[in-house]
Amino acid sequence: AGKWDGGDDLATSPLECGMGPAAPAAPMKYDGGQPTNAADKAGKEIVVVDVPKLIGIGYFNATAKGIQDAAKDIGNVKAKTDGPTEAKIDEQIKFIDNYITSGVDGILFAANDPVAIAPVLKKALSKGIHVVGYDANSTPDAREWFVNQSPFNGIAKSMVDAMAKETGEDGSFAIVTSTFTTPNQARWIAEMQAYAAKCHPKLNWLETVEAQEDNNLSFNQATTLINKHGDKLKGIFGMTSVATPASAEAVTKAGQCGKVAVVGLATPNAMKPYVHSDCVKSVVLWNPIDLGYAATYVMRAAVDGKLKPGDTSVDAGKLGKLNVINGSEILLGAPYIFDKANIDKFDF
């Protein structure tokens, strides 16, 4: 059948099947933007504001913590996280606009919409403010650098491989996502479809349902999927850190642990009960604390002139050297798989 619901229309680049390392992408020319007439703050204290998609969820709490950790490690960065309470691009633009007026030295962002956020970021660049993105990109020329937690195709591969392993190659599964308009989720779903078509052609996608960033709605939707498909349903993908634990709870309540696999993106704390009860085998996520940490180092390096267009790597404190990919992106690393053995080591 046609496309999976919830994916986007952009071109996909599924990775190779199997465990082989990803082929290094061809080097690209720097395609980011540059601030105009930025004050030379090299080595001086800078004030940085972090405007995530929204505040008040576990994931961006973790990135914010990483940013504070990095600020402490670096010493001459004053960072603060502020943003909308709902993932609304409109609100996010207003926040960034206000911080441009209030005169910060740098802006970190995770975009609610890659294109809609561009004008205000360009405005920031034009006022000499350094702009670095993480988690969710903008159009490249609207920021200097973007810290990529893990390429979309990499996440997609991890997720689909995990699902195929748990349900068998010919299992049927459904997807619980936030909304079809959330860019990252839409990208992942599209990449997952491309990768599944290439490497697990017999996996059977049933449907995708929307559940906002709402715990109870996610739970209800997952329950509905279980009731609707009965034995046919072998797995559920949770595309957000809200949907995954809620899906796991739905599976648990339905007494389907072991029969319906839950694979998804999630933060460890919310998943511990299900991982410990063996209802969920593996949780896919990069470490968002590291993501925030890296973004802050990239910001500092950009201000100090230590990361210039054409550079191939950047120093990120305790994370070591991170590579530049796709022209103006910095790669955090491969996604992390949390399982019963290691999940208790994380607290976020």
Add this chain to the structure above:
Amino acid sequence: MSVFAASPGRRVPKWLARHETLLAIILVAALAGLGAFNNRFLTVDNLLNQGRLMTEIGLIALPMTFVIITGGIDLSVGAIVGLSAVMLGYSWKTFGFPLPLAIAFALAVGGLAGFVNGFVITRVKVPPLIMTIATLALYRGLAEGVSQARSVRGYPEWFYGLGQGEWLGVPTQLLLLVVLIVIAGVALDRTTFGRTLYAIGSNETAARFSALDVDRTKVVIYTLSGLASGLAAVVLVSRVTTTRMDMGMGYELDVIAAVVLGGTSIFGGAGTIWGTVIGLVMIQLLKNGLALTGVKGDATIVVIGVALIMSTLIASSLQRRRE
């Protein structure tokens, strides 16, 4: 038979006791306070930029004032913004409409969505709150269904003039808003249309028995509400260079907050455009001023909530004392 006991001149002048005037005084005091804390707040640049950012809400707040004065409400405005934005993008990209035509089409869809609200409210007599709660889901759903949740991007450069450009140093859309404020203000205060709105809000039956065209007037205001939402959508798409189906989500509460803060009675019969403008400016500048003073977004929301309650409280108790 004595007719006029005395002219009412001895009392405090009426305009001074008005909610709007008192609110304006509170607003000026708050702004002065915030301005004293922060030298970037009361600058022409910042204020004009805030004007740009509040335009979409402002555009919708004007007809919403009309609607609330008649004792109605329109909760579907945010959804109409989404639907119109989608129609703009979809007709341009998929139908291949030239952009000016696509803009007209988006406005027409907004107007039509509002018209449907008004039509069902007056003909089937569905209470406005119920009708627009239902169309809130319906229109948002149509936006999602038509667009299949895909965004539309890459509009031609000239289109961004509306949302990002300026004219004589003033943001384009702010000029548009100011013109419409004046028109709406005059229409409400000086015309039979405006008087009809007040009459409907105070006593709809009596308005009908006075041979005022109650139903047509209501259809007109809900249509205007849809049109304004469509216009807001065009401005918004131009400002943020992209069309998304979730645009305008939650606008209804922001708009209503501005209108009721401005002294328009939710029970109908009372309210002014001038009050709505003050309410609008108050919320926008309070948010902005607090942000510039270093207050974080979550705390700002709290302050806005307190301000909404307190300013209404102060204004109404002062008003009561003076009367």
Add this chain to the structure above:
Amino acid sequence: MSAAATVPLLEVKGLEKSFPGVRALSGVSFDVRPGEVHALLGENGAGKSTLIKIVSGVYQPDAGEILIDGRAMRFAAPEDARRAGVATIYQELLLFPELTVAENIFLGHAPRASGGRIDWRAMTAKAEALLASLDIDDLAADQVVGSLSVGHRQRVEILRALSHDARILIMDEPTAALTEADVTRLFAIVRRLKERGVGIVYISHRLDELFQIADRVTVLRDGAWVGARDMADTNAAELVQMMVGRRIDNLFPKIAAPIGAPVLQARGLVRNPTTRDVSLEVRAGEIVGLAGLVGSGRSELAQVLFGITPAERGEIRLDGQAVRIDSPERARAGGIAYVPEDRGAQGLVRAMSVLHNFSLAALGGLSRLGFIDRAAERRMAEAGVLRFGVKTSSVDELAGRLSGGNQQKIVLGKWLANNPKLLILDEPTRGIDVGAKAEIHRLMCELAGEGVAILMISSELPEVLGMSDRVLVMREGRLVAEFDRAHATSQAVGAAMMGGDDPMERAA
């Protein structure tokens, strides 16, 4: 009849009350004895309602005292007054439109069953008993009040007051919306209550009623006490003189006007279920009275003619031209004006100023390109206030703050500002004082003289008979009889209203 020796049940001394801009009461004293009906009389805005609202605990007096059984009381809230045995029927009907008749009657003191729960069955039974005690058989305890006519609602109010077993019963114009038959029944109840020793305060603008039912009368003028009389020792002329400060000679000053061509010709109007095949004609300069019982469909007919509930079938001609009247706008455009019966709900926008109320139906003529000429509007309203003698501190006063009668004058005035060809008046003088009533009647004659066709609905038979050139009688949605002035006697018209065993032949 009066029990002079006993202590008054209720006595007020030196009451003062001011509202912003108005001195509503200045030094009014007044008392009611057991088994006595004491009437309050005064022009519209004289302060009668204010006085009784103070006695009922709705308003607090600025000065003066209230004594019950000779003991000074302070009523901070209506409950206090009720506990002291005072029950009140207010001039503005205060009902809960969404609740049933029974619940409206017993709200606040519903019969309880075990555990304090409301005993619905007992409540319905009691309500039915009350209805029966008033011989009301066209009203059921479980009807929703919102669907009732004004007359029925008024009865519910009366029942509510009666349900309290009060020792002092105050009625503020209870008969304003009642037909003669209902008034007769109400009086029977009042007499019964008198026998039980209840003291009754009675406000009415209908002088003849007072002579039937009242023992004493106190007259107020402009908030001040003018005098008190035993009804037996006074006459209408004296009372009017006391009230208005001048003499009014003729209560129904019918002046014959030349009758011209038909203005309104209606054929076979049908609007189910209340208007059934009605045909009528009203000519220029003619006053046609429309009589009928409450609920006979007169107001409905008026609303069909005015386009509020357009006719489903039938034909309307104005000045000989067939017209389609499917909305009030069309009716107004055709030169029809309708002064509705329920001024609170249909006539007046209480929250608007007198000024804006006056102009509401005439906005089209007062505006250019939709813009209101505010100077002209003010001139019009001020002229109207003068012409109709509306008692208000200024045209900017809220209409809802005026006394009931003055509100009615505004409703009337606003339609006359339109210079209509056909004027439909629905209970035009309900709740209006004698002075103003005479003026309205004079005005009607004046308008008729100018060639306006007038259709007047009234439940006051003397008014119908006194003012009409022709009388139509309506029953159950049909016109059942027609009389010319010479043949319209109260017996004949009354019989036609009731509908006897032998159906009335329509006189051509």
Add this chain to the structure above:
Amino acid sequence: MSAIPVPRLALPRAGIFRRFASQEALLALAVIGLAIAVGFVNPRFLAYRNLADILLGNAYIAIAAIGMSMVIISGNIDISVGALIGVLATVSGSLAVAGAPTLVAWIVPVVLGVLVMAAQGAVVAYLRIPAIVVTLGMMSILKGGLISVTGGKWITDLPQGFHLADLNLLGVPMPVAIMVVATALAALWMRYSASGRAIYATGGNAEAARLCGVNPQRTVVMVFALHGFFAGIATLVYATQLRVIQSTTPPGLELTVITAAVVGGVSILGGVGTVVGATLAAILIAEITSALVFVNISPYWTDSLRGGLILATVIADIVRRRRRASRGRRI
């Protein structure tokens, strides 16, 4: 001229019970009809498990709608209930995690709900600020305050005994049991207590209520306090259903709750409606959401269909009522 005979007129009889019952009957019919219709497309929809899950997962909305109905019947409205439930859930969860006795973790949010709502009611009643302004402001305060205080940290590691929603009452899952009992008690109270009737009176005509010895101000405070109570109870179901409490306010919950109340026949003008209607409407709305998944509607179109179905229900009810009214009108 005494004892003039009055012709007996036919009376349209509309008993209060039948009048309201038919409102609820329509909703009940819609709930059952929809279930059967969807059952034709996909019989699994009619499985006991699925029907129970629909009730289970949405009981908190129905419970919150009870209080909301009362508020709306009294002539007011509340926009803050979603934010309040978010705050109460966080308070409850934090207490449980901090080691407070389970009973305390359950009772404190209910008490707090009553206090917050009563305070809002008092501002509405005594300071005469329209409810929409007060509750809109309070929504902001609660929403922002919650994030400020918690930083949005999720509450995990909830103790086992905390999960009230996992318990059963006589074999009925607790959320459903609470929903049914709360609805029944509220319905009886609204019908048979003087205070319950005072709500209708206040919403129908506050001035008349005052003259009938009802204290409209006190009634409004009471109604808000009760609404807070039901919001507290709803919180218990909402917060104990999952292993995680999101320290944010459930998005759009207030609108869902208001929708349930008005679709349930509560007039926004006050004075009319029943809590049973609201509960049935909440169930209907939940059922629609689930049904749309079952009948394989493209998820892109589900929202518009949900809106359309709600509208259809409302219009059907209004048309039915109108028809009834015109049949009842006769002379």
